[in-house]
Amino acid sequence: MAVLGVVAPVLLAHPGEHAAALLVAVTAALAVASAILPWPVGRVALAGAAAAAAVASLALDAAYSGPYRLPAFWLPVEWSALLVLLGRATRRVRGRWAGPVGAVAGLAVLLVPLRFTLRVPDAGWTGSLVAVLFSVLPVAGVAGAGLYLRALDTRREGAVIGARREQRLEVARGLHDFVAHEITGIVLEAQAGQLPGAGPEETAALLRRLEEAGLRALDSMDAMVGALRDPQVDETGQGRAVGATRMHGLADLPELVGRFTTTGTTRATLDSAPDTAGLLSPEGEATGYAVVLEALTNVRRHAPGAAAVVVRVAIGPDGRSVELSVTDDGGRGRGPKGLRRRRQGSGGTGLAGLAERVAAQGGALDAGPYRPPGWRTRCVLPVR
Incomplete structure (x- = not known):
């Protein structure tokens, strides 16, 4: 609906200006769609959509030859959409494309006002300079906010990875400390039980000890498996692992x-x-x-x-x-x-x-x- 709302005013343009109006409206609609859609869509990721919208805007800045009034009508919409797209790209685009995509989007925001100011008769360079300077502060603020949120996301992801690693290490320590200890005892008991001369009482005692060691190993395994479950919140509001192993001392x-x-x-x-x-x-x-x-x-x-x-x-x-x-x-x-x-x-x-x-x-x-x-x-x- 938002994209259609951007394109619809083309019908109100002068018949001789329909082509130029459609070109400006489609470029603005592409920026709006790229700014509001939840990417990825199919095989198209946020980096590709942001780059396409910014490059289309820059290309229209260089090639537009229609009346100067048309860019002025769609300028606020396209400028705002490109600014939102800059923030999303700065925060979300990963890998080696983050820098180039952010730079192209920021450049598009700075230069889109020139599509209007450079074509106003007898405007001079003062208006264009003021328009660019007017865009610098929002571009810097949005880019800085995106980078800050990106750093918070990276820190949070690192904390989650560290917590998962610590949980795996805790499970591994529990398996090694408790289960391996009991299994070692079971193996030695089984080896001792193979020696000749054991009477019924000794055999019964041996089997009883094996049963007890096996049950302790199973209890430790249950505790370790419980520690892998999602954490729940206890009465104090703090997260805890269900079935976590009891702390021995x-x-x-x-x-x-x-x-x-x-x-x-x-x-x-x-x-x-x-x-x-x-x-x-x-x-x-x-x-x-x-x-x-x-x-x-x-x-x-x-x-x-x-x-x-x-x-x-x-x-x-x-x-x-x-x-x-x-x-x-x-x-x-x-x-x-x-x-x-x-x-x-x-x-x-x-x-x-x-x-x-x-x-x-x-x-x-x-x-x-x-x-x-x-x-x-x-x-x-x-x-x-």
Whole structure:
């Protein structure tokens, strides 16, 4: 309807001026259509429509030879449409065409008044200069607003990408920390169950432990899948992921160490200073728990013959940090070959990811041989 409204006044033009009026009206209608249509339309994108409308306007500026009164009638419509088109192109056109399309649209806005002022008899250059200067401020304002909104869009897109990446990393950490830990225990239990001499009671206990580990792995998988769902808004108005994994902390270490002992042949003990409770932030608590979990999983993978593991939690010498360490004695079968395999990180990238996570909180993580053939994983986290 808007396009028809722009073209309709051609019928009121003088019969000898119909052709010139139609040419001016069609150019203005093209600018209006390009400014208001939701692009892309078919295979035509906003960049192509904006470029076509601006080039058509510039071509008519150079080639028009009709009466000067006709451009004056359609001038406000075409000028306003080109200005809107400049704002849309500056904000929305992506890639290498953004600059050229914006420049052509801005030039068209500046020069379209000259179609009238240069053809007015005895007008001189003063009127044309004033018309161009009158268009400079709107062009600069619209282009600046478009660039500002473009920067906000880019920042928002980056934030969305970063949030999605962080969510994927959180899911990956959960899968690695919890599911892999339980699967490792299941594999070791299954291997132990293949040894001869197990009686009915031992077999029943083994199957019970396998069932419990499998159920814990399924619970962790359900939590991870729930974290991938769209966030909902809780009572405080803040977004939260449905089914997000519960944050574990240092208070959960006794249960973790006890489960490690009951699902394997390695005896683990926890030496935790009572005054460490509440010193770390919630994220620090979760990170410390993840470090202990990863270290115990690595003991199962790389030192199945270890006889004893000691998990120690204490306040650092400076009083401003909490130190966590997981030390195993290596046990039988741990030789230089086993130490080399650990140095190469054959169990995956769990410690590398945890080192980045710890460093982001201002802490440090290291792992290496300790009283060979033993191994120690040590983490230092700052108090909040």
